[in-house]
Amino acid sequence: NNLVIFDQSDRPVWSTNITGGDVRSPLVAELLDNGNFVLRDSKNKDPRGFLWQSFDFPTDTLLSEMKLGWDNKTGYSKLLRSWKTTDDPSSGDFSIKLRTSGFPEFYVCNRESITYRSGPWIGNRFSSVPGTKPLDYIVNNFTMTNQEVAYTYRVNKTNIYSILSLSSTGLLQRLTWMEAAQSWKQLWYSPKDLCDNYKECGNYGYCDANSSPICNCIKGFEPMNEQAALRDDSVGC
Incomplete structure (x- = not known):
């Protein structure tokens, strides 16, 4: 009742982990048109009843x-x-x-x-x-x-x-x-660009990809480290 992948030595390396279910109804593995690979009861095509689906594991x-x-x-x-x-x-x-x-x-x-x-x-x-x-x-x-x-x-x-x-x-x-x-x-x-990076210019700094250096301080603040600021480090202000 599970999908199993074996290596070249016939050893299992991966499997689904489905327990229970109605053993009187056979299971089928199906690749849907949207790319979802599912394991389901042969009598139930309702997505809410899928026993396992690849869409749960992107x-x-x-x-x-x-x-x-x-x-x-x-x-x-x-x-x-x-x-x-x-x-x-x-x-x-x-x-x-x-x-x-x-x-x-x-x-x-x-x-x-x-x-x-x-x-x-x-x-x-x-x-x-x-x-x-x-x-x-x-x-x-x-x-x-x-x-x-x-x-x-x-x-x-x-x-x-x-x-x-x-x-x-x-x-x-x-x-x-x-x-x-x-x-x-x-x-x-x-x-x-660099300005899209998270916290590129640190606290109280703003980023301008068209300036050099790209990091500057908002009004009223100064770089925490002038030498680092010249190297565009995200030390903040």
């Missing part, structure tokens, strides 16, 4: 209808984890996870250090994600209930494929498949 890519956030019912924290390198799909250093306290927003982390924040949800997007022009084929949605806190999107045209991806270098990007060119087109990415 890797480095968020597909249409996949949720990113926290599911209080299952206890799953659904986050993206980067590949180690572009050629090595093992877990890398970067992850994107949802902060559920206060105004929910996403953080990109390099191990435990925050490198980028999305800003809070403002009705149709996250406030600090630059260049996210509305796309007529993508419907964004953010849910905040006692059951879950999650972001999801849906592609409403069957001939378009669009994904969110977290690269091995910590770049969050929206990619859409271009059929004519047979390649992915990058529609936007974050962070775009």
Whole structure:
């Protein structure tokens, strides 16, 4: 009643962990049109009755209808984890996870250090994600209930494929498949420059990518360390 992956020596290296269920009804494994690989009762196609689904365990890519956030019912924290390198799909250093306290927003982390924040949800997007022009084929949605806190999107045209991806270098990007060119087109990415980095200029500092140094103090404050300020260090003011 479980899916099992074996290595070349016929030793199990991974499996689902499903217990119980109605043994009189056989289980089926099915790859759905949206990319979700599910294990379900052969008589029940209702998504709420799936016994196991790959959408509960995202890797480095968020597909249409996949949720990113926290599911209080299952206890799953659904986050993206980067590949180690572009050629090595093992877990890398970067992850994107949802902060559920206060105004929910996403953080990109390099191990435990925050490198980028999305800003809070403002009705149709996250406030600090630059260049996210509305796309007529993508419907964004953010849910905040006692059951879950999650972001999801849906592609409403069957001939378009669009994904969110977290690269091995910590770049969050929206990619859409271009059929004519047979390649992915990058529609936007974050962070775009140093000023998008989390706390780039420290306390009471502001960032201007067009100035040198890029970090300056707001009126009434001075750099905590003049020498460090000349090197654009985020020492703050």
